Amino acid sequence: TNLNLQVRAQGGRILQALDYVGILAVEFFEKEGKLIANEMAPRVHNSGHWTIEGAETSQFENHIRAVAGLPLGDPKPRGFSAMINIIGSMPDAVEVLKIPGAHLHDYGKEPRAGRKLGHLTIRADSLEELNRTLRENLNLLPLETAKQWQNRLNR
Numbered sequence: 001t002n003l004n005l006q007v008r009a010q011g012g013r014i015l016q017a018l019d020y021v022g023i024l025a026v027e028f029f030e031k032e033g034k035l036i037a038n039e040m041a042p043r044v045h046n047s048g049h050w051t052i053e054g055a056e057t058s059q060f061e062n063h064i065r066a067v068a069g070l071p072l073g074d075p076k077p078r079g080f081s082a083m084i085n086i087i088g089s090m091p092d093a094v095e096v097l098k099i100p101g102a103h104l105h106d107y108g109k110e111p112r113a114g115r116k117l118g119h120l121t122i123r124a125d126s127l128e129e130l131n132r133t134l135r136e137n138l139n140l141l142p143l144e145t146a147k148q149w150q151n152r153l154n155r
Contacts, residue, residue, distance in 0.1 A: 002033070003030060003033075003035065006034070006035045007028060007035060010026075010028070010035060010037060011024075011026055014026060014037065014040070020042070021066050021067055022042070022043075022063045022066045022067050023042075023043060023044050023045065023048070023059050023062065023063040023066070024040060024041070024042050025040070025041040025043070025044075025045035025047060025048065026039070026040050026041075027039040027040075043063075044059045044060055044063050045059070046085070046116075046119075049083055049105070049119055049121070050081045050082070050083035050121050051075065052103070052105075052121065053078070053081065053103045053121045053123055054077055054078055054079075054081030054083075054121060054123055055074075055075050055076065055077055055078060056073060056074040056075065056076045056077075056078060057072070057073025057074055057075055059075075061073055062075060078123065079123055079124055079125045079126070080123070080124050080125070080126060080127050080129075080130045081121055081122065081123045081124075081130070082121070082122050082130055082134060083119055083120070083121050084119060084120040084121075084122070084141065084145060084149060085116050085119050085145065085148075086106075086116065086117045086118040086119055086120060086141070086142065086145055087114065087115065087116055087117070087142065087144045087145050087148075088111065088112070088113050088114060088115065088117070088142050088143075088144040088145070089111045089117070089142045089144075090106060090111065090117050090118060090142070091104075091120075091140055091141050091142055091145075092140065093106070095140050096120060096137075096140050096141075099122060099133060099137045099140070100122075100124070100133060101122050101123040101124050101130075101133065102120060102121070102122050103120070103121045103122075103123075104118065104120050105118045105119050105120070105121070106118040113144075114144075120141075122134065131153065134149060134153060135153055138150055138153075
């Protein structure tokens with residue numbers, strides 16, 4: 001698509017201008033068919049944590065490969081993935097890990113309202129299977145987290 005081409009072109013210009021090596025997350029806004037760079041994070045980024053289980057080579061591994069001058073790995077997705085930020089309180093790990101394709105990451109932080117405590121990645125072979133798994137298991141997630149995902153699934 002045209003936006004995809006714009007992202008690649010602008011991203012390439014940013015990387016060249018900074019003489020950058022490694023992962024650089026760039027947030028773009030789209031306005032009237034044009035992209036505007038809003039924010040840059042010169043590091044691995046939360047938006048790519050799904051790659052730990054969901055890609056052939058994770059953002060973490062490719063970052064290390066890049067800064068070490070090694071060939072990059074294939075970032076191709078392994079099926080379909082959803083990454084769910086765990087906010088406020090951790091779910092019951094035993095129950096959550098019964099979900100097919102689930103991988104729970106607990107950051108070991110003290111729980112409190114609004115705080116990100118970890119994330120859950122769920123993988124599936126098809127988008128339909130992923131959405132069905134999410135719908136069937138929202139009840140296992142903390143209320144604050146489940147509400148956010150219920151809204152997304154209802155779109």
